[in-house]
Amino acid sequence: MIEEELRHPYDKFLRKDRIPHIWCEGCGNGIILNCFARALDELNMDLDKVAVVSGIGCIGRISGYTNTDSFHTTHGRPIAFATGVKLANPELTVAVISGDGDLFAIGGNHFIHAARRNLDIKVICANNFIYGMTGGQGGPTTPMDTWTTTTPYGNIEQAFNLVHLASACGAVYVARWTTLQTRWLTESIKKALQKEGFSFVEIISECPEIFGRYNKMDTALKMMKWFKEASVVQNFSDPAEAKITPSRIVVGEFVDIEKPSYGRLLKEMRTKATQRKTGE
């Protein structure tokens, strides 16, 4: 009985035999896992019908911790893998949870095309501005003039504005939050899980161990302080204007529209194909 009382309410969402996780102290991934579990809980989702798919990177390990069917793909390919899963079994809610490098550098092509097709999957991106697993190299989301292990003179590349990219490619739901705004973040994950079509939630996540250390924010607290000071909540503002700079992180919901999903159109096409009339 005591054991029963000591159980965390979200234990059922975790593979307890995989805990402790591999993430560093102060990493935002734990918050993301918690918000995801909370969203599943509050929606009372049938875990038998949820599949979690991830790519390679720190957050990529999340699929190993969720107590659902899960698949840890090759680098950059979770969305392409998820395409097969969702179309082969439309009953499943398919959540792709992966990092900025995985989804937008090596996997960028899959992201834009899945969004264009309005494939009914939920893409949750942990954006920590760097490649954490390999030790902190710069990537497609590293802001200009910040430091990483491969931008020792400051980053000279423009960063992707992910919410703008997602909305331009056709996503039906787009939101961005930092790991500080856990309530709103959980609500957005819930909306994404329920929405029919390609839904995208960007989570600005702290990596104090590397990105923070290279940019004068060497503790989680310092990074959270940055999120607090820089965050500007602007719901349904123009995603084109939501570029992240060291002094400004626009957060909120950006897109929430209705559009038939690929799966729905596929089903309609099949009906047409099976009921072929003679003489056509």
Place this chain on the structure above:
Amino acid sequence: MTVATTVAEKPKIVRSGRRFMSGDIACAEGSIAAGCRFFAGYPITPATEIAEHMSRRLPEIDGVYIQMEDEIASMAAVIGASYAGVKAMTATSGPGFSLMQENIGLAVMTETPCVIVNVMRGGPSTGQPTMPGQQDVMQARWGSHGDYEIIALAPSSVQEMFDLTVDAFNFAETYRVPTFVLADEIVGHMWERVNIPEAESIRIVNRKKPRESPNPKFAPFKPDADLVPPMAVFGQGYHFHATGLTHDERGYPRTESVEAQTRLVQRLCNKIRKNKDKIVRVQEDMLEDAEVAVVAYGIAARAALSAVRKARVEGVKAGLLRLVTLWPFPDEQVGQVARRVKAMVVPEMNCGQIVREVERASKETPVIFLSKLGEEPHKPEEIFEAMRGTLK
């Protein structure tokens, strides 16, 4: 006003009967007969007709056709569909096959039943898209990184494009391994008569399902005595994990354990190696008293058969060993023939790939290699002359 329309009879799944079709279409029909209901691909000559045919056929039988953004995605989607419980295939040629190698490795590591058709053209690189080649047979064996075993079949007729595609699915499902149909441009584009059997008489194998109900101790990669684990799929309550990382029988990552790495990688190889006698198939023609043998596969085997027949007419004791299975390589069958003949001739549409395996398996017996690149396949006369030359 009501317009009278007649609803056509329900689209047939297996188009049984005697038909005239191209190799690519026969391959597509073979996959459907085998139970394939998911195709993800990307247009590429000379395999495009497979995708086109699947785009027409799959929707009418409740299947899924999707054209992906590239071959990397196609291969990933095929793995996803297979893990969701649906038999899945992709079809490509050299350049696309190169892109697929990454996720072919993932399919090997996660033991995903799936079929990859490579209608081989001339390479390297973009090469000669509309010309035949047999240049990817080593890539099929070794193309992805790491150690592994796969199964590859080489059709040499349109009929075999149908039959071997069915077999490829059966092997993929039996051994949980990506299985290749290694065709070539000629076999893919050639039109021939095909006998498609009645659905009931086509042998279909489906993957083993877990014998236990979902439970917290379920081990999705625990093998049976045949070294193949029964396969759970998504959505059935097993809540299992699969990863491209080295993993244990629970599917959990074991990135630092020597024991886990050895155990897993050796099993992935052994499940094919130890079942080789059930997989390997060759076809022997006139080998009983042969003094010289041609060892050939795919389109080259057709000219080889003509050459052997011609040789017999001319009084040369020739025979043909046609390799239907390329991987795992039929070492024993090649070795047995090698011990009986004075020489072997290997015609291939490449600069020498399978010939290396033939040399390895035939030990002391001399092996003559006949290379052919570009548009024209081997002529029977060329193979005949080579055979006659070995006996002088």
